[in-house]
Amino acid sequence: MGKREKIKVLISVIGLDGHFTGAEVVCRILMDAGMEVVYLGINQTPEMIVQAAIQEDVDVIGISSHASNYGMIVDLLGLLRKNHLDDISVICGGTIPKHQMQELKKKGVSEVFPPQSTSESIVNYILSRC
Amino acid sequence: MKRETDYGHPIKSVYTPKDIENFDYERDLGDPGSYPYTRGYYPEGYRSRIWTQRMTAGLGSSKQTNEVLKRYREMGQRGGMLVICDRTNAMPIDVDHPIGRREAGVLGWPGASLLEFEELMEDIPLTGQSITLLGSCAMSSIRLAYVVALAEKRGVNLNEVHGSVTEYPFCNTFGQTDAQPLDLNLKLWLDSSEYIVRNKIHMRSGILSQHFQESGGNNAQALAVEMAMLKELCSLLVNERGLDFDDVAFLPYELVSVGSRFFEEIAKIRALRRMWAKMAKETFKAKKEKSCQLLISVHTSGRTMTYQQPLNNIARCAIQTLAGSIAGCTAIDNACLDNAHAEPSPLAARMSLNTQHIVADETGVTDVADPLAGSYFVEYLTNKVEEEAYKIWSKIEDQGGIIAAVQKGYIQNMLRESAQEKHREVERGDRLIVGVNELVIPPEEDYQIPIQELKAGDSEGIARRMEEWKKTRNMPLVKAKMAELYSDAKKEERYNLMPSIIEAVKAYATAGEIIGVIRKARGLNYDPLEMIDCPFDFI
Secondary structure, eight states: OOSSSSOEEEEEEETTOOOOHHHHHHHHHHHHTTOEEEEEEEEEOHHHHHHHHHHHTOSEEEEEEESSOHHHHHHHHHHHHHTTOTTSEEEEEEEOOHHHHHHHHHTTOOEEEOTTOOHHHHHHHHHHHO | OOOBOTTSOBOOSOOOGGGGTTOOIIIIIOSTTSTTOTTOSOTTGGGTOOOEEEOEEOOSSHHHHHHHHHHHHHTTOBSEEEEEBOHHHHTTOOTTSTTHHHHTTTTSBOOOSHHHHHHHTTTOOSSSSEEEEEOOSTTHHHHHHHHHHHHHHHTOOGGGOEEEEEEOTTGGGGTOOOSSOHHHHHHHHHHHHHHHHHTTOEEEEEOOSHHHHHTTOOHHHHHHHHHHHHHHHHHHHHHTSOOOHHHHTTSEEEEEEEOSOHHHHHHHHHHHHHHHHHIIIIISOOOSGGGGOOEEEEEEOGGGOOSSSTTHHHHHHHHHHHHHHHHOOSEEEOOOTTTTTSBOOHHHHHHHHHHHHHHHHHSOTTTSSSTTTTOHHHHHHHHHHHHHHHHHHHHHHHTTSHHHHHHTTHHHHHHHHHHHHHHHHHHHTSSOOBTTTBSOOOGGGSOOOOOBOOOHHHHHHHHHHHHHHHHTSOHHHHHHHHHHHHHHHTSOTTSOOHHHHHHHHHTTOOHHHHHHHHHHHTTSOSSTTSOSOOOOTTO
């Protein structure tokens, strides 16, 4: 267990992606598991997400992605490194093809959850990182 | 496993005449082609007209999408073309916007100017097939302007063009977002709709429950939301814009999401026809029979397409296509086997179109109109979903109608709750999904499918092209047309902006510029994302 009792997770959709259902479902799962969730919603840039992560002092950032805005997720990772926030785990979920899952992990995303991932797998993973 | 409809109504093991005790054939169904049109609009069913068999296109540049459209034609697309706009266009912002350039051509066609539409439609006739462009509401007026402008350029009679390029103002609420406020979307929708109706253009406007349902809503909610939208939007056109309902009735079309709950999906569509017919006649006092016939298209459900064991989706798609065709519809576009992975690959697109042809040509479904009519179960389900939908619709009316319900967050909460519940049902094993919570295989044993996607450099290429091209335009003309638009947009709310938008589009003003200037006139920031400044000095 990390810095505090309650794990704090930031959930966001990135770039121009407007598909928010997955992100909202995950928010509920994490709250039900006793975590504190900061939900940014849609149209968020990497800069906005990093700023919110600093302000809210989160342990984990979860990005919901609906096919192909991986470039921005990579930008987010870079920006976190630049701000010495490497200790924040970035996880992604959504319709992400397998080869992109591998690519994202290589670039620093700690885990990728494809569609139909169980609540348990997401919650347990976050618990293991904090 | 739960034996309940997707809206939570228990299902019995057998249905008998007792379950439809007050059933009255003439009152509840009527023959195909007769009021209340539960059985469809054509006495001869598909023998008079086979549904439009189409497939969604849109990825990469306009030229690439044009190539795909031509390939779909060879693959068996019949009756119409369907293009979905990309994310920049959904906002809308231009592809050379700092964020736009990262996502140009992602998940759709980057239609930010008339030039893009000209390239999209190169060597493709505007007539003889339905032209459907899907995208957000804010962009609708501009898409309509593209059609008007290109028809004029090609010397095509605008009244011979048919299809749909405009969409309803609530997409933001249902998970298909743009970056515009509801009042602006509503104004632009009313403007484009009034323009279509007054000019007798044969273009429909999508008032869609599909987005709502694909974002997690259930069948009864989808019906209720659809009816609430139809009622309020048609009322606004009649009462605020002074149009005759019998003219307005030709405007809306509904895209229904059809999932795998086979009988329920069929019941939903049959109920929708009956509900619209009754509303048209009783509420709006329709004088023409045609006004009682809501155009209904089917989209087989992308949400039901699983990431795991993607070939299973071929079976799902076939079941859903059969349901959509049995229910009776004007057009079908299918989700694809790779829906949960990426954009349709050529293989997936071919499979989807083939599925439609297999259903149409091999099963006999086109022989008989409304073949399930009279089934105790299907009639019961049709009554039940209608009854539940009326209850939900009445709650929406209690909120003050759909616009008020959206403003209060009522619809959003309903959708959120329903999406959560659907997730829980799968987690609990109440609903089984093969490959997900039943007959699961390890990921490493899963089949490999071809993946169609855009490379990061492709978006940048599209953006650079627009940047360069923008400089080659007749800028004094663009500026003059934008100044006119700005001044018109400052006039009263009911002043129709379509004519000035068409002029701006013809001068090759871009989508970002047009919406930006309208936003400025309404006291909003030029850029919805507040990253760039207005390039015009007249403001």
